[in-house]
Amino acid sequence: MPNILGTFEGISEGRHLVLNGHTDVFPVSEDPVKEGWTTDPWGGEIIDGKIYGRGSSDMKCGTSASIWTYIFLNRLRAKIKGKLTLTCVSDEETFGPWGDRWLIDNEPEVLGDCCLNGEPSSPFTIRYGEKGLLWLTFTVKTPGAHGAYTHVSPSATRIAAKLINELGNLENLPLNIPQDLLLAQKEAEADFDKGMGSGASKIISKVTLNIGTIKGGLKTNMIPGECTFEADIRLPVGIESEVIMDQIDKILKKYPEVTMDQNKYNSPSHCDPNGEMLGIIQDNVKLLRGYRPAKVVSMGGTDARLWRYKGIPAYVYGPFPTGMGSVDENVPIDDYLHFVKTHALSAYDYLNKN
Numbered sequence: 069m070p071n072i073l074g075t076f077e078g079i080s081e082g083r084h085l086v087l088n089g090h091t092d093v094f095p096v097s098e099d100p101v102k103e104g105w106t107t108d109p110w111g112g113e114i115i116d117g118k119i120y121g122r123g124s125s126d127m128k129c130g131t132s133a134s135i136w137t138y139i140f141l142n143r144l145r146a147k148i149k150g151k152l153t154l155t156c157v158s159d160e161e162t163f164g165p166w167g168d169r170w171l172i173d174n175e176p177e178v179l180g181d182c183c184l185n186g187e188p189s190s191p192f193t194i195r196y197g198e199k200g201l202l203w204l205t206f207t208v209k210t211p212g213a214h215g216a217y218t219h220v221s222p223s224a225t226r227i228a229a230k231l232i233n234e235l236g237n238l239e240n241l242p243l244n245i246p247q248d249l250l251l252a253q254k255e256a257e258a259d260f261d262k263g264m265g266s267g268a269s270k271i272i273s274k275v276t277l278n279i280g281t282i283k284g285g286l287k288t289n290m291i292p293g294e295c296t297f298e299a300d301i302r303l304p305v306g307i308e309s310e311v312i313m314d315q316i317d318k319i320l321k322k323y324p325e326v327t328m329d330q331n332k333y334n335s336p337s338h339c340d341p342n343g344e345m346l347g348i349i350q351d352n353v354k355l356l357r358g359y360r361p362a363k364v365v366s367m368g369g370t371d372a373r374l375w376r377y378k379g380i381p382a383y384v385y386g387p388f389p390t391g392m393g394s395v396d397e398n399v400p401i402d403d404y405l406h407f408v409k410t411h412a413l414s415a416y417d418y419l420n421k422n
């Protein structure tokens with residue numbers, strides 16, 4: 069799992085910009101056709117002006133935009149102030165420890181003063197923050213019994229069903245999100261739905277609950293003595309897990325048969341929705357395509373959060389997530405070149421503006 073780094077300094081003192089992308093991709097099953105692929109996932113086929121293949125949108129487009137940016141600016145280094153660093157890492161898709169997490173712990177100079185990342189966002193939006201995630205496993209245990217003897221034991225699966233219903237109320241929990249973040253999200257509603265699908269703006273500032281797996285019971289005529297389910301809870305920017313955990317603890321007091329384990333927690337992250345680099349990217353997109361992309365919060369996770377956790381602004385501007393983690397992943401070549409240009413121009417402006 070190599071991490072590939074490059075860094076160079078311009079002609080004078082200045083700011084340090086870091087370009088970040090990952091090189092690993094989601095897997096493809098052994099039978100891609102059965103999975104639903106109509107193109108070779110490893111073929112890089114070009115059809116109707118689009119490049120197809122696993123990793124094309126997540127995130128070969130963005131990472132190669134970073135690489136081109138680094139190459140172009142290196143050619144212009146006699147005109148560049150400050151310092152530019154390129155970081156291409158493995159081990160991102162599984163939140164793995166050997167990519168950016170390792171890098172930031174062991175080579176902290178890669179933090180720089182600002183980070184630019186080309187993960188999928190859509191050409192219409194720039195991401196200044198992302199939701200957090202909290203993964204929990206719930207286990208329900210009861211004595212269990214013959215299916216007709218419901219007086220002998222409560223059912224673990226029925227308790228799980230009741231608890232899942234009650235956890236659903238977390239989605240309506242009133243939250244104390246800072247006004248500037250709410251305002252930025254409100255402004256971006258229409259563009260956010262355009263990029264992420266209708267309805268996305270309704271859940272971005274809310275807690276969401278997904279019950280990813282559920283297992284329980286052995287046979288139709290047995291009362292299950294055990295049921296396990298996994299919850300994937302997403303937290304909006306501006307709140308911490310304690311708000312949710314307090315609520316869950318309150319609920320669990322009513323369920324003595326249930327134990328809970330926390331498997332993962334990535335807190336939500338954000339930087340300034342009115343930050344300088346965000347404005348630079350907007351200006352360049354306006355120049356190239358005639359519109360200003362909206363500033364939004366991302367629903368999924370990226371390594372940009374690791375910079376934000378350390379107080380460094382990190383902005384994400386990349387392609388539509390077409391087929392990401394699914395089939396027929398692709399990026400229009402026009403869009404790809406747009407991201408190369410936007411990243412290169414924005415990096416140049418950020419380093420030379422001061």
Ligand SMILES: [Zn+2]
Binds near residue numbers: 126187
């Ligand atoms: Zn990615």
